[in-house]
Amino acid sequence: MIARVWRGYTRAEDASLYEAMLKPELLPGIGMASGYIGSYLLRRQQDAEVEFITIILWDSIEAIRAVAGEDFETAIVPEERRKYLLRYDEKSAHYEIASVHGLGLALN
Template identity: 40%
Template structure:
C-alpha cells in the first residue's frame, strides 16, 4: 500500500543573483538528500528575479509525527545548512507547514 502525503513542509530562502549558481548545487548536495531519505517526495524550485534568486523546497509527509521525527523536535524550526549564512541574504526563521487538501491524484 502506497502512503499518501497529508502534509507539505515548505522552506524558502533567497540569495543574491551572483551567488545563486553556487548555492544551487550546494543545496542539491547538502539539503535535498536527507529529505529524500525519509520524506514521501521532495521538490526544489528556483525563481530568478532581477537582483535576487529564491529557492523553495517542498517535502511531503504522511503526517506531522513523521515530520517531527525527522526534525527531532519542532517541525517549523529551521535547521540551517552549514554554509547557509554565507549564501543566503538572511536566514529563514521558520518553515511553513501546510495540510494537503487536494492532490491531483484525487482528480484522476
C-alpha cells in the same frame, strides 16, 4: 500528507552555487527518513536576488517531528549553506495537502 515549505534568498551571482548544494537532496539523508515522500526545489529570479522555495512532502507531522525534533517548525539550514543566503525563513510553514492532481501521488 503534509507539505513543509521554506524560502531563502541569494545574490544572483551565488544562486547557481547554492542550488548545486541542494541537489540531489535538499538535506543530507532526508530521502531515507521514514515518512519522506519527495521534494520540490523552486527558483525565481527577482532583480539582483534569487528566491528559492523548498517544498518537502511528508506523510505526517509526526514524521517531520522525528527528523526535525519537537520544535519542528524551526528551519533546518546547514551552516555551509548559510554563507550563500542573504536572508531566509527562520520557520518552515506546514500545510495539509487537501488535493493532488496528476502527480502520481494519492491521499490516504
